[in-house]
Amino acid sequence: MTQQIFAYITHKNGAADDSAFELVMAAKKIDPAAAVTAIVCGAGAELDAVCAAMSGVYPQVWKVSNPALAYPNAEILRGVLVNILPAGAVTLVPHDTFGMDLSPGLSIKLNAAFVPDVVAIEGMDGANLKAVRQEFGGQVSTHIRCDVSAGAVLNVRSGCFLSDDSKASGTVVDKSGQAGDCKAKRRFLETVVAEVGDVDITKSDVLVSVGRGIEDQDNIGIAQELADTIGAVVSCSRPIVDAKWLEKARQVGTSGKTVKPKVYIALGISGSFQHLGGIKGNPFMVAINKNPKAPIFQVADIGIVTDLLEFVPELTEKIKEMK
Amino acid sequence: MEILVCVKRVPDTAENEIVVNSKGTDIERGDLVYSVNEWDNYAVEEAIQIRDNAGGSVTVVTVGDGDAEEILRREMAMGADKGILLSDDAFNGSDGRGIAAILKAEIAKGKYDLILTGAQADDGAAQVGGMLAAMLDMPYASLVNKIEIISDKVIKVGREIEGGNQEMSEIDLPCVLSIQTGINEPRYVGIRGIRKVASIEIPVHGAADLGVAADSVGAAGAKVKRADYFVPAMGEGAEMLEGSSDEIAEKLIELLKSKGGIK
Amino acid sequence: METALISPAKAWVLGFIPTMFFSIIIPIIGVVCFTYIIAKRTAPLVRSKPDPRLNSVPERLANMFKFAFGQYRQPRYMMAGVLHIVLFAGFMILSLRSITLVILGLKDGFILPGLGGAAGQVYSVLKDIAATAVFLACVVGMVRRGVFRPERYDVPKKYGKDHTSEAVFVLMLITTLVTCDMIFEGTQAAAQMQKGLHPEFLLPGMGAWMAAGILSGANLSVLQNLHLGSFFLHNLVFFFFLCFLPLGKHFHVITSIPNVFLMKLKKGTIKPVQWGVDEAKLDELKSFGVKKFEDFTWKHMLDFYSCADCGRCSDQCPANAVKRPLSPRFISIKCRDYAFKNYPIRGEMTPKDEHLIGSILSEDEIWSCTTCGACEAECPIFIEYIDKIVDLRRGMVDEGLVPQSLQKPLKALEKRGNPWGKMEKKRAEWTKTLPETCDVKLFENGDEARTLYFVDSITSYDDRMQNIARSTAILLSAAGEDFGILGKDEKDSGNEIRRFGEEMLFQDIKSHNTDAILGTGVTKIITADPHAFNTLKNEYTGLPPVEHISQTITRSIRDGKIRLKPVEDETKVYTYHDPCYLGRHNGIYEDPRQALDAIPGLKRVDMLKSRDRSFCCGGGGLMLFYEPEEEQRMGVMRVKMASQAGANVIVTACPFCLVNMEDAIKVAGLEGKMEAVDLCELIEMHLQTM
DSSP states (O other): OOSOEEEEOOEETTEEOTHHHHHHHHHHHHOTTOOOEEEEEEOHHHHHHHHHHHTTTSSEEEEEEOGGGSSOOHHHHHHHHHHHSOTTOEEEEEOSHHHHHHHHHHHHHTTOEEEEEEOEEEEEETTEEEEEEEEGGGTEEEEEEEEOTTOEEEEEOTTSSOOOOOOOOOEEEEOGGGSOOOOOSEEEEEEEOOOOOSSOGGGOSEEEEEOGGGOSGGGHHHHHHHHHHHTOEEEEOHHHHHTTSSOGGGBBSTTSBOBOOSEEEEESOOOOHHHHTTBOSOOEEEEEESOTTOTHHHHOSEEEESOHHHHHHHHHHHHHHHO | OEEEEEEOEEEOOSSSOOOBOTTSSSBOOTTOOEEEOHHHHHHHHHHHHHHHHHOOEEEEEEEOOGGGHHHHHHHHHHTOSEEEEEOOGGGTTOOHHHHHHHHHHHHHHSOOSEEEEESOOTTOOOOHHHHHHHHHTOOEEEEEEEEEEOOSSEEEEEEEOGGGOEEEEEEESSEEEEEOTTSSOOOOOOHHHHHHTTTSOOOEEOHHHHTOOGGGSHHHHOSEEEEEEEOOOTTSSOEEOOSOHHHHHHHHHHHHHHTTOOO | OOOSSOOTTTOEETTTEETHHHHHHHHHHHHHHHHHHHHHHHHHHHTSBOOOOOSOHHHHHHHIIIIIISOTTGGGSHHHHHHHHHHHHHHHHHHHHHHHHHHHTTSTTOOOTTOSHHHHHHHHHHHHHHHHHHHHHHHHHHHIIIIIOOGGGOOOGGGOSOOHHHHHHHHHHHHHHHHHHHHHHHHHHHHHHHTTOOOOOOOTTSHHHHHHHHHTTSOHHHHHHHHHHHHHHHHHHHHHHHHHGGGSGGGHHHHHHHHHHTOOOOTTOOOOSSTTOOGGGGGGOSSOSOSSGGGSBHHHHHHHHHOOOOOHHHHHOHHHHTTOSOOHHHHHHHHHHHHHHHSOSSSOOOOOOSOSBTTTBOHHHHHTOOOOOHHHHHOTTOOOOHHHHHHHHHHHHHHTOOOHHHHHHHHHHHHHSSTTOOOGGGTTGGGGGSOTTOOOEEGGGTOOOSEEEEOOHHHHHOTTTHHHHHHHHHHHHHTTOOEEEOGGGOOOOOHHHHHTTOHHHHHHHHHHHHHHHHHHTOSEEEESOHHHHHHHHHTSOSOOOEEEHHHHHHHHHHTTSSOBOOOSOTTOEEEEOOOTTTTTTTOOOHHHHHHHHTSTTOEEEOOSSOGGGOOOOSOOGGGGTOOOOOSSOHHHHHHHHHHHTTOSEEEESOHHHHHHHHHHHHHTTOBTTBEEEEHHHHHHHTBOOO
């Protein structure tokens, strides 16, 4: 492939997001020989730190520094990228709340193709990129053919590509001069931090997480009892919070908390990518679900197809006896 | 405030298993029922509430075939003032960019201060809103879970971002916003409401009406095409425990113990 | 007859005012005020919605004699009931005396026609007893309300001020009335004796007799003044009382007898959206249900006026018991106060064009009702609640005010005919696991049969409840019924859709099911779901007779078509939980019990709250989806009641009850100690194969 491949690096507090290490792998699925360029935008010492770290992963790092970029406002960054990206570029962006904000419009401005939420890349077929996406909440997958000859923006789902641990010694190129005026009609004001509940699910090594399959608020007690018995903390998926059965601080997922437990027991969770996006660190995952086709079984280590309302109390009882 | 909400008719898949047809070209749709995309419904509710407070009107628009009229009526029964159906054989097979181009052509014919879409629909792409904004050269915010009207020039929006946090921004009008669920509590629409708006004329605009070149949209203009549908292999990663619940529980306890899951 | 004291018709005050003047002026002012007040009170009724209530007059009269004059429901609460019966009977007897007294002020020696001679003497004695009994009842009542303060009468803060003072005040008025009469009579008798004249007979031990005794030593002028004073105080209090009644909860003294006469006669039904508007013309109505106060029917307003604040409805209400934000009593009280405020006695009438929901009622309050009917079964004067709740829900549905948790099932019902949105073609899937000996015909396949088994949604789709369907099918086979099911042509019966206020959806579903059922040509319908039973029987029209499976079972046992084998586990004690829609709404209490008792060796106990006082399991249909604010589940309370009754098996005859009971057993931590089973399942387990 003749086109240049770029990876947009999201970062916070001077550290690159996990996705930075995945995008480079995704790029290699497109073209194993590609020299991928990381684009890091921001300001100050934090930016320099991220650029330095990325030069150990990417053969080339483009740095864009501007005080206006201290907070990643997609409306400003889209203009920056339009200014610095060469024609026909293939740009990889993490499919997170930033990428969802940035990329669709970016593809239009670049007159490039756009593939959102890519879960797998199967290489090229002529000018066509072969990728896999999911539809209907992950129940069905689809093979995508995308003509990337005029450039493309690909939003890549986190956790779908293994992190790259190969080393590089890249050069950092300062592209700040080409960034443009860094102004937008949307101005960032502040971040309202979600209320912290009485439990910090991010601190627990073992999580018992409940989803829609728990059926009723009263049944949450079943999960709580299991958690108490094994010394775990109860977390949940978004529908449980929407139903106000548990507080927001217990929600795992892209719109909730990101957790890194050692063991994750998913009770009645179907396994949407928004939920799985909040689970990092590759925990030992047990999924208990009535529906044998629940997507969670694709990512779990251990799957049990059963009615959790019956099984979990039995399990708890057995553990208690054993103790 | 003149508000346009872009909506989509999608199959209701929450309670029903999705089955891919024998050729793998589509899902089995025969036994599915359709309704308005959940995110879009929140967007329409938000538009109605803004209109009720700030005045103006709410128009709902969709790209689809004749069946899509049903969801326009539902949203009109909810309180939208007007519905527009964008329908043409040439639109079939459009990718996200094609849909955005069709919508853009319709929007260019009117004057809207605020354009809302749902954050995503059945295909989980979350793309049309952002594309539309770029085509219209309007500012955009995705995953909006709060809207506060400041003036007729500027509004304040909250975006749902990682960690359950909310990113607050000011955004100039006109703009495009994609709406996240939970921003409000959509009102109920019953059969009676739909019947009340059953006789209201819904204009249908085709490619020619919109001045859209037939080969720039639809399958012909699509840069992204689906090759097939498939159900991912089951339990790729998971080792499925089977047997009596007693046996399963014992096996599971062993595993949990070895992984440090029981303290 | 010569009398010792000057009578009120002939006396003078201050030497120049004839007391006759007061005898004339007090009644005139009293009657004028009363007429004016009543006219004001009827103002909202005039602006209300129609409500035809004058059909079936003989039945209404019979109800009036039984429940109003007969006070039939009063002793359900023994203490308060007996007190009320004493007061009511006393009132009936003393009203004649009070009228006589008013006229006595104008015409000396007046006797009501028919109360002369012996009849008069009997009446006089009776009246003495009544006055004394009323006096005592009032004293007991005041002590009870003022000192013991039964919890039932408490007014939680959110509902306003305590009502005790009003109650005690009225009891004092009544006490004053009867005391005045005693003194009036007593002074006369004392004076007669002092003058050596023959006194009228006073029953020893009664109030007047005691007054005579106490006053026998008083001098004549004191007696004369007391005689006249008590007379006019009586008249003054009498007319004051009359005018005071329509100002508060004692309006029931006037309105409850007509309210009972005008009661709802057809149980198990919900009132039409608007009386006089045909179902086919509902589309033409501008608005649905009750939104503002004047959207209530006049009878429902009369209900508000008639509420005596006795608190029995709320005492029986399961929603109130689990601390949901609903208390039927305060629906009435709040609406009555609202009417009084907007239609005041003095000042301008200010009917408001505001929604009751959000002003005096809340959404959660109205959604909290399970329509179990416990309140209506208890109200001594037949105040209706379910129709009002449903009318208020219709108003909310029309405005789109439906909780998110209910929107999904409602939409699924519209699209798929069941609240889970499951596929129509899977509705008959439960038949696949039936034993080969049991053949269920499917009308959708063109099969023919004489009887339709109407399965309804939960029994068709829910994994656990499908077992009820299988048991029902096996029982019907065993009983030799030639039956079939509608399969995908069956939609939800709609009982709850209607009760949740989505009338148009109910009408659609009803007409679909009616066509489907009539298309089969069956001559009988059997269902095991009381909710389906209720609506098919009472709200669908033109269908063949509908029977609940418990009736079929009992009949088949009686006819010898089904024989049952003895219980195996003798340690089991069974109790039968009456489903609301089988019991209270349709009066079927005995069939299921007889069916149980037909199992040889089965030990059965009744819970304290059973039959028409059965305690709702938590509600069926859409109620399963609603997420109420409550402190505990109704089902949990219910399984504890079963436990207290000494039972370890709860038998019910409704799939929703079974869902709720099985859940509640888990929540209550009674697993292993308590189980729940459906009547069909239990009978099927004990089928004697022949």
